[in-house]
Amino acid sequence: MSSSRGDVGEPAARPARREPHGRPVRREPLRLGPVRSDPVDDATLVDLLDRVIDRGVVVAGDIVLSVAGVDLVHVGVRLVIRGLDGPLE
Amino acid sequence: MIHLYALATSAAPVEELRGIDDAPVTDVDCEPLHAAVSEHPHPPQPSASTALRHAEVVEAIVRAVPALPVRFGASHRDVETLRARIRSRLPELQRAVARTGGRLEFVVRGDAPSPEQAATARTGTDDEPAAGAETGEDPGTGTAYLQRRLATVHALRAAHLAVEQRLDRLTARLEPQAAAVERRVGPHGPEDCYLVPLEEVAAFEATARGLAEDHGLVLGGPWAPYTFATAAVPA
Numbered sequence: 001m002s003s004s005r006g007d008v009g010e011p012a013a014r015p016a017r018r019e020p021h022g023r024p025v026r027r028e029p030l031r032l033g034p035v036r037s038d039p040v041d042d043a044t045l046v047d048l049l050d051r052v053i054d055r056g057v058v059v060a061g062d063i064v065l066s067v068a069g070v071d072l073v074h075v076g077v078r079l080v081i082r083g084l085d086g087p088l089e
Numbered sequence: 090m091i092h093l094y095a096l097a098t099s100a101a102p103v104e105e106l107r108g109i110d111d112a113p114v115t116d117v118d119c120e121p122l123h124a125a126v127s128e129h130p131h132p133p134q135p136s137a138s139t140a141l142r143h144a145e146v147v148e149a150i151v152r153a154v155p156a157l158p159v160r161f162g163a164s165h166r167d168v169e170t171l172r173a174r175i176r177s178r179l180p181e182l183q184r185a186v187a188r189t190g191g192r193l194e195f196v197v198r199g200d201a202p203s204p205e206q207a208a209t210a211r212t213g214t215d216d217e218p219a220a221g222a223e224t225g226e227d228p229g230t231g232t233a234y235l236q237r238r239l240a241t242v243h244a245l246r247a248a249h250l251a252v253e254q255r256l257d258r259l260t261a262r263l264e265p266q267a268a269a270v271e272r273r274v275g276p277h278g279p280e281d282c283y284l285v286p287l288e289e290v291a292a293f294e295a296t297a298r299g300l301a302e303d304h305g306l307v308l309g310g311p312w313a314p315y316t317f318a319t320a321a322v323p324a
């Protein structure tokens with residue numbers, strides 16, 4: 001695990017611990033796994049992308065890619081989704 | 090520029106994770122929460138592959154420690170700015186992680202018809218419906234066009250309601266296996282989202298997959314609980 005109080009990426013060792021509700025916290029290094037079963041033909045790919053760009057916690061950030069208040073990251077991914085699956089609206 | 094993936098109640102072992110643009114994922118102590126972030130010289134590209142890498146990192150974290158998935162698409166200037174913003178919403182973020190931490194999300198939905206399918210279903214033909222034919226009106230007029238559009242809207246609304254009723258009927262037995270259920274309208278129409286504790290994920294998936302196969306429904310997940318995090322911390 002790593003932790004930082006100043007800059008990003010500053011490592012700091014911490015002892016293994018348990019969460020207050022008793023579930024043991026995993027300590028071995030995490031690995032990326034597939035979030036969908038088939039990278040090409042997955043009926044739920046659009047469902048996942050819709051969640052990633054439209055749901056989840058928002059901690060207001062500096063929207064950098066924007067023109068006239070339109071978030072281009074959001075728009076760009078929306079266009080990709082349309083390409084994958086036809087119109088969303 | 091800081092890209093934020095998830096907020097957790099403890100530091101996740103992210104030292105070997107690679108995030109967007111293959112940047113290392115690190116933990117930032119935002120006492121009492123921890124932020125999983127990566128640092129970039131530029132904002133992320135607005136692409137599906139970038140959004141999917143975000144999702145992969147989020148998923149690894151929420152499976153390891155109680156954490157909230159963060160929506161893709163916003164960046165923070167620096168760590169101190171991020172900490173200040175987390176502090177300003179700390180009570181609701183803590184309530185949200187208590188609700189969704191250690192849980193994953195499934196979706197069960199039908200396939201909603203497109204406007205063309207809905208129109209076809211209403212008229213029983215693949216040809217453009219001649220609404221004016223019923224009234225003797227020229228189908229080429231503006232009134233006929235608006236009548237066709239209105240008929241399609243009504244057909245879509247009816248199809249939407251039918252999907253909801255079908256979900257109500259078929260998915261009732263999934264609800265006791267979930268910590269929470271939300272009915273939403275997704276990109277394919279009505280969908281039921283289920284919040285499932287990690288230790289129940291395999292049992293829930295087995296039941297839901299059987300249901301989906303038996304009745305032609307679509308099962309998605311398990312994913313990080315994006316839908317439930319949204320409900321707990323409205324944007």
